[in-house]
Amino acid sequence: xxxxxxxxxxxxxxxxxxxxxxxxxxxxxxxxxxxxxxxxxxxxxxxxxxxxxxxxxxxxxxxxxxxxxxxxxxxxxxxxxxxxxxxxxxxxxxxxxxxxxxxxxxxxxxxxxxxxxxxxxxxxxxxxxxxxxxxxxxxxxxxxxxxxxxxxxxxxxxxxxxxxxxxxxxxxx
Ligand SMILES: CC(C)(COP(=O)(O)OP(=O)(O)OC[C@H]1O[C@@H](n2cnc3c(N)ncnc32)[C@H](O)[C@@H]1OP(=O)(O)O)[C@@H](O)C(=O)NCCC(=O)NCCS
Numbered sequence: 001x002x003x004x005x006x007x008x009x010x011x012x013x014x015x016x017x018x019x020x021x022x023x024x025x026x027x028x029x030x031x032x033x034x035x036x037x038x039x040x041x042x043x044x045x046x047x048x049x050x051x052x053x054x055x056x057x058x059x060x061x062x063x064x065x066x067x068x069x070x071x072x073x074x075x076x077x078x079x080x081x082x083x084x085x086x087x088x089x090x091x092x093x094x095x096x097x098x099x100x101x102x103x104x105x106x107x108x109x110x111x112x113x114x115x116x117x118x119x120x121x122x123x124x125x126x127x128x129x130x131x132x133x134x135x136x137x138x139x140x141x142x143x144x145x146x147x148x149x150x151x152x153x154x155x156x157x158x159x160x161x162x163x164x165x166x167x168x169x170x171x172x173x
Contacts, residue, residue: 034049049064
């Protein structure tokens with residue numbers, strides 16, 4: 001499978017065609033988000049939406065959203081002393097892959113794209129980690145398998161320090 005990951009407004013889909021899209025991830029709120037709210041949020045700049053466009057089927061088969069957020073430092077385990085009380089972090093707010101192509105590496109590819117974006121912007125603005133909000137225990141496992149660590153008081157919120165991501169990326173290239 002070959003996908004191009006692009007910002008929503010460069011993927012060749014119009015707002016009205018997106019509403020009629022047959023995108024099903026198994027999580028209806030995420031599907032509805034893509035069809036109804038993604039354009040608005042992307043346009044307003046409250047989040048950026050990146051879509052995986054299949055060159056084969058010429059459809060969107062996955063997406064993620066990104067925005068800036070803050071993690072309260074006291075919820076981060078094993079942190080060195082004197083860290084600021086709030087830590088800037090890159091939020092991957094939503095991540096979804098169409099059922100027809102799940103477990104073929106697209107989720108991983110989207111996450112890698114998000115990591116690259118986070119590294120990119122970290123040269124201009126402080127970004128200490130990438131973080132996600134897992135919907136349930138099963139998705140939490142998915143993120144844990146990719147190295148994410150749960151916050152102390154919110155186990156479904158997981159983070160991965162950018163330093164760790166940078167090292168992993170350097171080893172993989
Ligand atoms: C979670 C999701 C994005 C993963 O994307 P994907 O393209 O299917 O996953 P990948 O191909 O990158 O990774 C596959 C691996 O993750 C595992 N995996 C996939 N979905 C999983 C889940 N929900 N829970 C636990 N593990 C999962 C697979 O078993 C596979 O493991 P392996 O590498 O050991 O074989 C996708 O399943 C999805 O869209 N789910 C519904 C929406 C959702 O829950 N999104 C998360 C929002 S917080």
